Amino acid sequence: MKKAPLCLKRRYHCFKYNSLLSRGGSVLIVGLWVLAILSIFAVGLGHRASIALKLARYQKDKLSASFLAKGAFYKAAALLGQDIKSDSPTKDYDAIAECGVNMSGSSPQYIFSYSGEGKNKSFVIGYEDPGGNFIYGMRDEESRLNMNKIIEPDKRILWVELFRLKGIADVERLADTIIDWLDVDKDNRAGGIESAIFKNEGFSVPEELIIALEYFYDTGDEKEREAKAKETFSMLKDLVTVYSGSVNINTASLDVFKVIFRAAVISLNNPSLLSGYADSLAEKIDNFRKGYDGLAGTSDDNVFIDMSSLAPEFLGNLGPEEAALMDASKDNFCVKSDIFRISTCGYSGKVKKTIECVYDRRQMPAKKILYWHES
Ligand SMILES: [Ca+2]
Ligand SMILES: [Ca+2]
Numbered sequence: 001m002k003k004a005p006l007c008l009k010r011r012y013h014c015f016k017y018n019s020l021l022s023r024g025g026s027v028l029i030v031g032l033w034v035l036a037i038l039s040i041f042a043v044g045l046g047h048r049a050s051i052a053l054k055l056a057r058y059q060k061d062k063l064s065a066s067f068l069a070k071g072a073f074y075k076a077a078a079l080l081g082q083d084i085k086s087d088s089p090t091k092d093y094d095a096i097a098e099c100g101v102n103m104s105g106s107s108p109q110y111i112f113s114y115s116g117e118g119k120n121k122s123f124v125i126g127y128e129d130p131g132g133n134f135i136y137g138m139r140d141e142e143s144r145l146n147m148n149k150i151i152e153p154d155k156r157i158l159w160v161e162l163f164r165l166k167g168i169a170d171v172e173r174l175a176d177t178i179i180d181w182l183d184v185d186k187d188n189r190a191g192g193i194e195s196a197i198f199k200n201e202g203f204s205v206p207e208e209l210i211i212a213l214e215y216f217y218d219t220g221d222e223k224e225r226e227a228k229a230k231e232t233f234s235m236l237k238d239l240v241t242v243y244s245g246s247v248n249i250n251t252a253s254l255d256v257f258k259v260i261f262r263a264a265v266i267s268l269n270n271p272s273l274l275s276g277y278a279d280s281l282a283e284k285i286d287n288f289r290k291g292y293d294g295l296a297g298t299s300d301d302n303v304f305i306d307m308s309s310l311a312p313e314f315l316g317n318l319g320p321e322e323a324a325l326m327d328a329s330k331d332n333f334c335v336k337s338d339i340f341r342i343s344t345c346g347y348s349g350k351v352k353k354t355i356e357c358v359y360d361r362r363q364m365p366a367k368k369i370l371y372w373h374e375s
């Protein structure tokens, strides 16, 4: 048999080697592709797992924060209950520093906050004052004027002075319209305008005042009407409520005193009682309450224990006109509160949940929640 020439053998081996090399390359490329696809798949799975984990953690934190905010409410309700027990030294009054609570010398932060799990879970009970400062504790609704209780003819002047204090225009007509909106009858007042759409009963929540104001400011332009009503409500909202009875002289704001005393000056129709006495009396009450440090809500604050005797130190500081005005206005006031606004925040991780509620702590007929909002 004839042997193949050497060059042909070499070319045959070279071809075989190249073929093997090419096949190996293909396998490598396929392998690399598979590896790449598997890597993308693994990264995708990891990403989805991480999102699921974050969602689960968020849900867990949301639930924890919500329960912490509710826990804070139950703590506040328990404190309100303890404050009126027969052995509580603060059972007969409520003031700015001890509003519905007996502090027993503790700091407000200690009583109204909690922190656990390395500060990862916490709650606070408190609110922001009009100046934006956070205040630990609760507020009483008795510090405000109850809109539903100022509908009688002799109380009408309180609406007028309230609007006047805030620089709101057309005070007489606005007062009559609001009273006609609230009173059960359907008889027009002098400047009032009873309408078929009026509620003819008290507001259920303070924000219902906005609807009555929208009616008053209706000029046919919906946006203008809404804006004007909201602007007026924002000027009044810290001074009014729909829940309380009398005004607590220990907790009411300077503005609430000015409204009450200015109204009393007009009701008394006594020329010697100029409205300047109304404001000076309001300021004297406010200053007396602040105590020696001049700050409201601190441990040295003075408190009125009962309305019949007030406080000799305070009375001694009044002029005869102010004393007469105080005497004529006494029926508006109380020294103890029943209904409290409780604002709580629960924190878990980065999640925050809040509760705003109004709570009546009286035992009879039963303690009850008058308003509840979670967010
Ligand atoms: Ca008390
Ligand atoms: Ca009416």
Ligand SMILES: [Ca+2]
Pocket (backbone or CB within 6 Å): 289, 290, 291, 292, 293, 294, 295, 296, 297, 298, 299, 300, 301
């Ligand atoms: Ca003080």
